[in-house]
Amino acid sequence: MIHLIQQAHRHLYNTAIQSNGQSYTYQQLLEDSAVFSQKLLNGQSDLAEARVAFMVEPGYDYVRVQWGIWRAGGIAVPLCITYPPASLQYVIDDTTASIIVASARYTSVLQPLVDAKNLRFIELTQPESYPSVELPDIDPARGAMILYTSGTTNLPKGVVSTHANLEAQMTTLVEAWEWQPTDHILCVLPLHHVHGIINVIGCALWSGACCEFLPEFSPTAVFNAFQQGAINLFMAVPTIYFKLIAYWETLPSDEQQALTTRMCSFRLMVSGSAALPVTVMEKWERVSGHVLLERYGMTEIGMAISNPYRGQRVPGHIGQPLPGVGVRLVDDENNPVADGQPGEIQVKGPTVFREYWQRPQATQDAFTLDGWFRTGDVAVVDEGSYKILGRSSVDIIKSGGYKLSALEIEEVLRTHPAIGDCGVIGLPDEEWGEIVGAVLVTKEPIDITALNQWMRTQMPGYKVPRHYRIVTELPRNAMGKVTKNDLKQIF
Missing domain, CATH: 3.40.50.980 (Rossmann fold)
Structure with a gap:
């Protein structure tokens, strides 16, 4: 069974x-x-x-x-x-x-x-x-589910996970996040991705807990559900937290305080599926009393790395490998990197998927000869915790022989008082290979020359954006991720 x-x-x-x-x-x-x-x-x-x-x-x-x-x-x-x-x-x-x-x-x-x-x-x-x-x-080795992942190139690939894979993904999180039969979680996530299917529904039902659904997402509906008093866990993507913060800020102070008091009693709040901006993390802590637990995973591997349930969560970091999950960082030649150096995240263990559906060559290419799955994400171990620098194909900008993290530049830009949100990409350049471009959603008019001077004080010696575009909203996909290819179209 x-x-x-x-x-x-x-x-x-x-x-x-x-x-x-x-x-x-x-x-x-x-x-x-x-x-x-x-x-x-x-x-x-x-x-x-x-x-x-x-x-x-x-x-x-x-x-x-x-x-x-x-x-x-x-x-x-x-x-x-x-x-x-x-x-x-x-x-x-x-x-x-x-x-x-x-x-x-x-x-x-x-x-x-x-x-x-x-x-x-x-x-x-x-x-x-x-x-x-x-x-x-x-049999646990039999196929259980096919989810589609688009990656960054070619047609979407079907990720085949076995029952054993799904069980390993669920039990790892149940142990790490201390799920209990008394837990009650609200599901607002799409159910064709691992985040909603495994992290929310799967873990809840493995534990004997209750999973509550909303007919459709709205900040009003989410906060109303919170106020009913039963919910003690919540998981969402950064965009949802951003929308909840914006709505909370429109409420009268007594309603704000009532919601904050209610959320302070929650056991756990988690963010994932996209990089969590530190500014959103800090604002949510003021709104809810919770330091969001950020974790890292993929359709192919479930969750691999997580900030601790008990212990310090470092802003901008994704934590340490989960129990039973092997993680290593390697360079372009597939050699382990030295401490403090960036490298591609590779993962091994029972949570890793069986195959890409009817794509034997893609499956073979996704693994090293010794069986490690190549995630394509670049990270560094910093302060004892993994920190994502970005997707090697879209978030790592190769400029003048340096590898720059678009995510790090975005984090700095978001701290500017005139910038509400931003997206950073690499733009082709004959001299430098790539140069940094940024798309900004501004709260007020901004002087680009002054912004670049400010960026140089914030990131000494780092290459700041050379090109900017100002828009009213960043293009995002269904999971709230900024679509880098769409950003390139803006330029």
Whole structure:
């Protein structure tokens, strides 16, 4: 039996899910996911790693469908509910999914894709009954999920994680962040990424805790949920924290204080999926009383590095390797770097994915000969803690023989009183190879000459931006990350 399902049997009468004003126990989740497994099997004994793509809004239905796929022996392929039809078709075609599951609200989007391929389609509102069969015994080495990661070049690749991978990712975080059955977390994250699926839902349900869903994100809805008094954990991307801060600042002082008092009682607040600006971290501490726990992970590896649950969290740093996760920094020749020197993060251990779906060459290229996964992210160990310098392909600017971190320059720019937000990129240059360019969202008119003089005082000896563009808002993707390619288009 899948270990996550075994864990649920230990907490049958605990509330597992709250969504749409209703509560569901672990016993209900086990029963309903078993029924859905029968529906998927349709008389078969095992889906045998058949891919099942599903487009379901966040909430109880999402979880029972996901568990039903796993328990029937299928590989779950969650579809992004905001993807355009072309992107949905790409994922369905690439995974060769044979079954498509959808909430009623998405039927009109998926039906043409289903009809074109003559696929089996299950709409969750359709009443169906199927003969009961014994659910298959699932080997932990079998594929469990395919999530898509775009990286920075080429078409998105499907990341295949096994049940053993997912279990390792969940148990590592449960141990490191001290999850308990009494915990109650609010989920506001997209559910086609590892952040929401594993860090929030997976860890909560492994622990016997409660996961609450909002129909859709809004600062008002989040703070209203906080004020109900049950929630004691929260995880989000930096953009969400930025939006919550901006909304909190518009409230009357008595409402601000009430929210701050409530949030101070939380056990843990976590930020991830993008670099957390130190300015946002500091503002959130004033708003909530919490120093956000920043961690580092990827679709391919789950979480690998985390600031401590107990102990000092260093602003601008991601902490130390999680239990059971091997991490090393290497240079361009794949040799370990000296202490204090930047290097590519490489990861090894049971959390690391099995393969890129039907891309053997990409899978081979992603690993070193001795089995380390190449993340493509550059970091340095500073003050005993890992600090991300950026993505080697987009955040490391090679100028005049030096490697500059776009993220470090961004952090300094954000401390200027006239700058609300910024994004830094490398621009091609014949003389220097690359020069630094910055896109600024300003709070007030700014003199660029004076800004450069100020930057030189803040970063002595460092190459400051040569080119600036001022915009009203930075382009970001669905996870709140600044899209560097879009920044280049601005120039």
